[in-house]
Amino acid sequence: MDTKSRSFNDRFAVRAIAFVLCLACIGLAGAGFMRLCDEYRRVAPYGPRDGYSDGRVVLLDLAGSGDYERSLGFMLLSESYVWTLRDLLSTKESVEAFAGDLAAAGEDIEIPGLLRDANDDGLIEEWEEDGYRNEARSAVMRHEYDMRHLEQGIKELERTEGLGFYISDGENALGSADTAGGAATVAAGFKKRAAWLAYEDGRLLRSPESPERYADIDRQIEQGLYYYNSGELMMYISFDGKFLAERGAALSEARERAKPWIAAMLAGLAAALALLIYLVAATGRRDENGKVRLYAADRIFTEVQLAVCVAAAIICGIGAALWADSDPSRLVISGDSVTDTALLLGLGLLVLAVALWFLLALVRCIKARRFFKNTLVWLLCRLVYRILMAIKAVFDRRNPMSKTLILIIALCALSATRYLIPVAIALIIAFGPRWVRKYSDIRKGVEEARSGNLSWRIPVAEGAKGEFDELARGINEMSEASGAAVQNELKNQRLKTDLISNVSHDLKTPLTSIMTYVDLLKMEGLDSPSAPEYLSVLDQKSQRLKKLTEDLFEAAKASSGAIPVHMEKVDLLSLVRQGLGEMSEGVLRQGLDIKLKFESERHYVRADGQLLWRIVENLLGNVQKYALEGSRVYIDLTERASNGGEMTILEMKNISKAPLNISADELMERFIRGDESRATEGSGLGLAIAKDLARLQNGWFELKIDGDLFKAVLMLEKWPEAA
Numbered sequence: 001m002d003t004k005s006r007s008f009n010d011r012f013a014v015r016a017i018a019f020v021l022c023l024a025c026i027g028l029a030g031a032g033f034m035r036l037c038d039e040y041r042r043v044a045p046y047g048p049r050d051g052y053s054d055g056r057v058v059l060l061d062l063a064g065s066g067d068y069e070r071s072l073g074f075m076l077l078s079e080s081y082v083w084t085l086r087d088l089l090s091t092k093e094s095v096e097a098f099a100g101d102l103a104a105a106g107e108d109i110e111i112p113g114l115l116r117d118a119n120d121d122g123l124i125e126e127w128e129e130d131g132y133r134n135e136a137r138s139a140v141m142r143h144e145y146d147m148r149h150l151e152q153g154i155k156e157l158e159r160t161e162g163l164g165f166y167i168s169d170g171e172n173a174l175g176s177a178d179t180a181g182g183a184a185t186v187a188a189g190f191k192k193r194a195a196w197l198a199y200e201d202g203r204l205l206r207s208p209e210s211p212e213r214y215a216d217i218d219r220q221i222e223q224g225l226y227y228y229n230s231g232e233l234m235m236y237i238s239f240d241g242k243f244l245a246e247r248g249a250a251l252s253e254a255r256e257r258a259k260p261w262i263a264a265m266l267a268g269l270a271a272a273l274a275l276l277i278y279l280v281a282a283t284g285r286r287d288e289n290g291k292v293r294l295y296a297a298d299r300i301f302t303e304v305q306l307a308v309c310v311a312a313a314i315i316c317g318i319g320a321a322l323w324a325d326s327d328p329s330r331l332v333i334s335g336d337s338v339t340d341t342a343l344l345l346g347l348g349l350l351v352l353a354v355a356l357w358f359l360l361a362l363v364r365c366i367k368a369r370r371f372f373k374n375t376l377v378w379l380l381c382r383l384v385y386r387i388l389m390a391i392k393a394v395f396d397r398r399n400p401m402s403k404t405l406i407l408i409i410a411l412c413a414l415s416a417t418r419y420l421i422p423v424a425i426a427l428i429i430a431f432g433p434r435w436v437r438k439y440s441d442i443r444k445g446v447e448e449a450r451s452g453n454l455s456w457r458i459p460v461a462e463g464a465k466g467e468f469d470e471l472a473r474g475i476n477e478m479s480e481a482s483g484a485a486v487q488n489e490l491k492n493q494r495l496k497t498d499l500i501s502n503v504s505h506d507l508k509t510p511l512t513s514i515m516t517y518v519d520l521l522k523m524e525g526l527d528s529p530s531a532p533e534y535l536s537v538l539d540q541k542s543q544r545l546k547k548l549t550e551d552l553f554e555a556a557k558a559s560s561g562a563i564p565v566h567m568e569k570v571d572l573l574s575l576v577r578q579g580l581g582e583m584s585e586g587v588l589r590q591g592l593d594i595k596l597k598f599e600s601e602r603h604y605v606r607a608d609g610q611l612l613w614r615i616v617e618n619l620l621g622n623v624q625k626y627a628l629e630g631s632r633v634y635i636d637l638t639e640r641a642s643n644g645g646e647m648t649i650l651e652m653k654n655i656s657k658a659p660l661n662i663s664a665d666e667l668m669e670r671f672i673r674g675d676e677s678r679a680t681e682g683s684g685l686g687l688a689i690a691k692d693l694a695r696l697q698n699g700w701f702e703l704k705i706d707g708d709l710f711k712a713v714l715m716l717e718k719w720p721e722a723a
Helices: 002-010 012-041 055-062 072-104 114-120 123-129 133-159 183-190 212-228 241-282 302-324 337-367 376-396 400-416 421-450 467-524 531-560 572-582 584-590 609-626 686-696
Strands: 163-168 173-175 195-200 203-207 234-239 568-571 593-598 604-607 632-642 645-655 700-706 709-717
Touching: 012 241, 012 302, 012 337, 055 241, 072 133, 072 163, 072 173, 072 195, 072 212, 072 234, 163 183, 183 195, 183 234, 195 212, 203 212, 241 337, 302 337, 302 376, 400 421, 421 467, 467 531, 568 572, 568 609, 572 584, 572 593, 572 604, 572 609, 572 632, 572 645, 584 609, 604 609, 604 709, 609 645, 609 686, 609 709, 686 700, 686 709
Parallel strands: 593 632
Antiparallel strands: 163 173, 163 234, 195 203, 195 234, 568 604, 632 645, 645 709, 700 709
16 A cells, blocks of 8 residues: 555656645735725725725735724825925925015916916016026926915815814914914814824924834834924824725625635635645656656756746735835726736746746756756756866876976966056966975975885875876885885795795704614614614604605795696695595594585585695695684685685685784795694695685685684685586
8 A cells, every 4th residue: 555655656647746736825825905995995095196905914914903093004094194294395385485585586477377478577587698598497487386285185084084184383273163272272172082193392292192013113213203303293094984984894894794705815825835845855866777767847947947937926025015006007908806816826836836846847857856956057057177286197198397487488478468466476376385395394204214214205186196196105105115125035035044044953953863763773682672662753754854845845835836737626625534534533632623615515616636635635634633622613605706716715714823923924824833833744835835726726715813713714716507
């Protein structure tokens, strides 16, 4: 069941359905938001002039609760009245100032119809004679516009039922019909109404007080009015109960109608987020080789993908902000609200579909670890790097003289232009000390090597290929080779001394015995009762001397490769069994427990039968002589594949009776034994002969020592089964 479910989830169709459903859920959320905006426009808090209703008002007021006079819409409405009154007062000041200038000039011109009267009285002609025609016409036209703007603004405010207003800067004042009397009377009357806003003595007061979350609006109003006129400005705006009740009832009805759309919007957003998480997790499945599956769009530059996603987010954000505006006429397409909503929603979903596709492409690139490698910057960096490496390769192939001349000419060319002199200086500062330091290191290394310190190494960065680096690396290799040669020569001298000493000892021992017993026979005669015993000892020592001489001769031939080799098919397992049979008496005498382990009944190898028997005999003899009495001996035959083909491996492991205070390499040398007292009958040539004979048969032989554990390994080429 789990396998089927996993296979179903991996299918492209499932992810395609999730992609479409995600867009559908986003569309549902978008439709809910657009419908909320439409609902709010029916009760939008339009100001006396432009007014506005942004997304904050839609979501906070329709999705919220509480009285209308404590809503964000009411805060913004009162703010719009404040700026409208301040603008109208400024306009009145301009009109009065222009009229005062005309009166001071002695011109008897009525304010209404100023431009026409100015022409009739010849005022403009007089201005033209003074060279101020354009300025005069502009001033008169601006004054005419200010008068119309002032009249229309006051009429619009007076038409709003339930609104009272008064503003004064000490010289000019504007007010509604109920503002007769002094400022104190106006203030007392306004503050008795259901809701009011007052600016007195540089402070802004409200009733009811603004909620804490909207305190920034009042601070902005207070600061704006203070900078306009910090001294004598006063302003009062009031709203009666009917004004608030009508708008509060409309807001309550809109909230009821908005509840299902809010639920649809939230559900759509939640579902879209869940589907998006699934798409991010499911996309970028790996194929049978473990590589992330990529599509054609995934190979588009990462910068383009990011730009598309960001552009789509900006477009959708601007579209949502414009739709939330209280004046949606700027988004009108066909004139029908339903058609416009559908068209805009479809366009937004198309943009989001493209953005979602590229977002998933970015996710796949991240999973495939191609996010940076897919960027245009990475491509350009790689191109520049390859060009620099090509130039460096060409430069490295030149001899030091050419490189030096090129560098000098390049620095001179850079220094010839004053703008590039800093570049030349920077290059010298960057590379000059490094080259000098490398030269100093090389010089010190040469001095150390000359003084005999061959272990000194010149520091060289790994992978560095400069001239100084190659020279330093060569000096290090020469020192290392010289040190190895010295150590090898010392080792050879020591081994030569040990060889002479061991050969002398092994030959002298039986020879001394022979001479001693010969002297005894001379003294006692052949008729002596001890003569047979003396002759037996002479025979043993003679055979021992013969064996040593033959081993020495065989070792010399094996080392020089003078032994003829006849490669044939040989059963290694049979040779091992034959050797164990011949040494069974000695095995029983020492109480050794032989553990023979093999993988098959026949282990055929390509070897010379006689030479291979000599190796096996030496190894088994070594076990009989040096293995600890009563211990176990393990003999394993295995087969293993290697670069050269199938190989057969023979391993013999035993515990040494004497401590092995010697390395495996030294034990392989001639006349070297693990028994330092040399009390056994061995010559110390068996392992060296085995190594040379294995090499002659294209095999490999080595020793391993771990404490008192002795392990001999013989590897030979397996005989092909088809042969």
